[in-house]
Amino acid sequence: MFGRLAGKQVPNKEYAVVPGKVNPDLQNERKKCTFDTLELTHFLDGGVEKYKDRKERENFFLSDPELMDDVPPELMSHEDQYRNGLKKACYLFKKLKELRENGGTIDNYRQLLGGSLGSAILKDGNPLALHYVMFIPTLMGQGTPDQCAYWIEKAWDCRVIGTYAQTELGHGTFIRGLETTATYNPKTQQFFLNSPTLTSYKWWPGGLGQTANYAVVVAQLYTKGECHGIHPFIVQLRDEKTHRPMPGVIVGEIGPKLGMNATNNGFLAFKQVPIPRNQMLMKNAQVLPDGTYVKSPSNKLTYGTMMFVRVVIVQDMASYLAKAVTIAVRYSAVRRQSEMVPGQSEPQIMDYLTQMYKLFPYIATVYALKFSAQWLWNMYNDVTAKIDAGDLELLPELHSIACCLKAVSTADTATAIETCRLSCGGHGYMACSNLPTTYGNVTAASTYEGENTVMLLQTARALMKAYAKAQAGEQLSPTVEYLNRNRKFRPWSNTVDSVVEGFKQIAAGKVAACALSLQRGVESGLSSEETWNRASVQLVDAAEAHCRAFITDRHLDMVRNGMNELSPALREVMAQLCDLYCVFWALKRTGDFLQFCGIRGEDVQKLQDYQNELLVQIRPNAVGLVDSFDLRDEIISSALGSYDGQVYERLLQSAMLSPLNAKPVHDSYGASLSALLRAKY
């Protein structure tokens, strides 16, 4: 974890971490595993070549001591967290340049800056991340060829460091409500950026506080006295030589947060700040020198980046969850507590069925999310290719499924990580477990890039349209095909196929019920907006059911059709995980199954028995399954979850890093405590 301080003295040398010594309980677990973990790792990476690439990339970054923390950021002040994060981020950028100049290819910066690797290097956020993740992609996506030529080279060489300033203090998900204005003056051929109100202050952009010197700013465009809605502008924030804010630019950071405290999230306001006309990004809409506004050919063209980010979020959730569940499973193999049989030794806590129930469904969830993310990624590439060819037909389908998957994957993962943390008891509450930080990173995703309830309501709107089409007998796109009014649902049979079928039936039932509610509302004289609002709790529920039907369907399909090349031993375990995921969710939704799928009380009991059976079947492979995620200790970054299982040694080692332990008597004793003890009050 904290490489350079690994040798820091503990009170008793006997209890120091011993390199290479593996906890015997973990060794024993590894012996019991029924499949080849390397085979599964290769499968997860997508083949041996990709596996090797990943290992090499990880080695390049994670074996570099400059990228490890001397002390955990949790010990630092907010200001030092930023200093430390910026220093490491600059060093990381240097390495990225090095890699590129040596001919290494980096096909996905987000993979390096987000996900497992990024969160290993900059646990608490990266103040430079948005430069590669949002600033450069926005230039590329929305700049004219001339603009790209001019700006992208500068950005690529880090002569400018940019961020993306959209969200305002008073305006988040609803971007049409943004208040910042960019008013064109044809005389000077400039836009004037202005922040008319407190709520129009930009608020949140990463790296905006003290780091970036440029930003893409999203503002309401005014020209010839008319507002044309929001458009992106390149705005210089700080002097390139002195780094001082430009005249009229008010910029700073927004203060501490639940997590991501090295991200340098900032605020920004303008007092009539001029920028040249050619700093409006004009690939789509344009403002001519005389102030004439030329419309974009399609307002759907700017969807691309937003979709991309949501697709990547689903992938990231699977990575974060893999990390958390690795920590909790390994800890549960090492930790012994209580007695199951009086007089016998304390069992591993993973032998308790309640502990298996807390953890194993989340091993399964990693796969469920991974397979859905894969499908989404393929669809995204498909749709993007078609958009480039002018075909926008599949965009609504992509939008609908990406919205609900973003919401469900982030919400499920947040719950899963907290369950993992709580399953580690008190030690999960310690920062050195890395579970609190992981939760901080993950729960943020329920809000950013489209708040989850809003996302589900967008999917719900698409479902209502699809339902209307289905009723009209029109053709349906693949993810809503189950709404086909002629579809015959297969009767219940206590199999996983039935569960997956059941989720579709539930989704169909809920969608139909919502449609009926909406229809009745309108018939009763309410406005369509009021009707929508009154049905919204149900609509959110229907969208979630739709998403669950999609995820279970993808999961089962992969197990049935996407694993032909795997060994039978591994395929069996993969099937158990899929079954567990499906049964786990069926039992969380027994009300829906009883209502919509004609199951009976005794079927619920059978599902419960089957769930217990699956937990017991998976038990001997649990450690093997998390080992297969093949996460380096630098990524795990947890006293509870390292490969060697020296849990208690690492907890003690972490404690010794606290500056409070530097001297036998802390200075606070003289400063305040001694007076109290000597009754001087």
Added chain:
Amino acid sequence: MFGRLAGKQVPNKEYAVVPGKVNPDLQNERKKCTFDTLELTHFLDGGVEKYKDRKERENFFLSDPELMDDVPPELMSHEDQYRNGLKKACYLFKKLKELRENGGTIDNYRQLLGGSLGSAILKDGNPLALHYVMFIPTLMGQGTPDQCAYWIEKAWDCRVIGTYAQTELGHGTFIRGLETTATYNPKTQQFFLNSPTLTSYKWWPGGLGQTANYAVVVAQLYTKGECHGIHPFIVQLRDEKTHRPMPGVIVGEIGPKLGMNATNNGFLAFKQVPIPRNQMLMKNAQVLPDGTYVKSPSNKLTYGTMMFVRVVIVQDMASYLAKAVTIAVRYSAVRRQSEMVPGQSEPQIMDYLTQMYKLFPYIATVYALKFSAQWLWNMYNDVTAKIDAGDLELLPELHSIACCLKAVSTADTATAIETCRLSCGGHGYMACSNLPTTYGNVTAASTYEGENTVMLLQTARALMKAYAKAQAGEQLSPTVEYLNRNRKFRPWSNTVDSVVEGFKQIAAGKVAACALSLQRGVESGLSSEETWNRASVQLVDAAEAHCRAFITDRHLDMVRNGMNELSPALREVMAQLCDLYCVFWALKRTGDFLQFCGIRGEDVQKLQDYQNELLVQIRPNAVGLVDSFDLRDEIISSALGSYDGQVYERLLQSAMLSPLNAKPVHDSYGASLSALLRAKY
């Protein structure tokens, strides 16, 4: 919030917080309220006198600028958080002494140190709290009269500062597994404290790190070569003059955590540390000078403190939740977003049904928990009085209901607070919302004082016993009376009475199903322990159902029988909240209602409609309801939730406290960023 820095300059004077100016949306909400909020506040306090007492007490502590933070602890390093916490804690103790010496009565230190008031003063934990909350009560409860006379005065005067050291690195909830030993040597008439293993290190006690100089240490008692199980000992940890650790005492702090970072949680180990014989707390068991062990008359006598703490936890949960839901409701009245009707202005987000659904059930939960806590408190006092008179009959009942209420109240409150936080969008993620800290405090309670799953399994064990009694036709105690085999359940009628009845029916059904599973397991030849383990997921579920039946029953009973003196306007609102709580949970458990209560799909739809109706009915009173909790701004301590609703002004003000904003160019620019920008790599 940060009293002394309230005037800190914001970028634009126009946007500074203006004392006394109330947001017009909040004013409007307050006008709409249909009941007298002061009437409700008095009811919550338990009468006008108690209301006045509370106001006075709050004024004494919260109007003292010395007890306010200069800067929020989130900006500080871990070490400074402790310095700041200790300084304030010492000052607080001084004020407590002052109050006592002036004849003021403090009947409950825990009320001052925990709950609303304590968490307002020391948001991130109090390193001295355990001195009053655990150390002194343990001396009182387990010391002989002589021991009490000697130690309690010293402790009361703060000549010694103590903590309570029980939990070990390898042993938490299962206290019989503790490894620290206290071995009696009759020659020297001393106990020798020893930590034989790494896992025997004490780990977690608050104030143990650098603060306390004494501790009650729980250790396995050995005398005459025999182990007599765990017993409490008073052990000196640090020299009273120098504060240096005593010879053989290894002590330090355990490092940063998810929350409570000023608590100074510590570790502790002994290398054969001697203490005099009379430092074993001997009210119950004794060791005579020659080493003879004299047993305690009953092992149930030490239950008292443990029960007390669990009772208080349920009360605390209601307080924390009141705080969180006040923040989220006020913010939801001020925040405007999106458009419901195209072209119209942005509505208050509280006008969205999905937002009402996120928040209002948790206003109701405050009452549900409060009423259950009240009942539990009365029962606790009853049982304690009876124990003092030698009657232990009611203890198992108290234990059973306290266990499940501890688990359910902490888990529900944690979920509720995260829902409140997420309902505030990105701004809820900011530390200055105070929601992250509140969550950090609350989620800890799911683990400490008995891990929640273990708690529910203890209740389940009591339920299995009660079920056996019920089957044998024996008399049942009040909380499990519904298990009576002759009880006729009333048929379903779509009323809240039916829902409350339904929860009992569900609990009874689940308890019976568990008993059957256990019986079948044993019949099939499994050991009783293995059978118990295999049924444990179901058993946890049954205990939760039992608890829900109890809470809803208490809630409805209070509304029906405990509010006769309230005005009709207020009673109506209280009834709406009770209905909402019951319907909300019924809809979360539709599977159970369909299985056990004979309801049908159309009844579920009716419950949904009723829930929507209740949300709309409560909407105009939402702000009035949270105003009635009457939490001072110092307690709320949130930019989003202050009484005046100057949300955006306070967010900006909080941001200005960040040291990163002290200068136009931060020193990190020269230290690392400028080199990157000038392409010197």
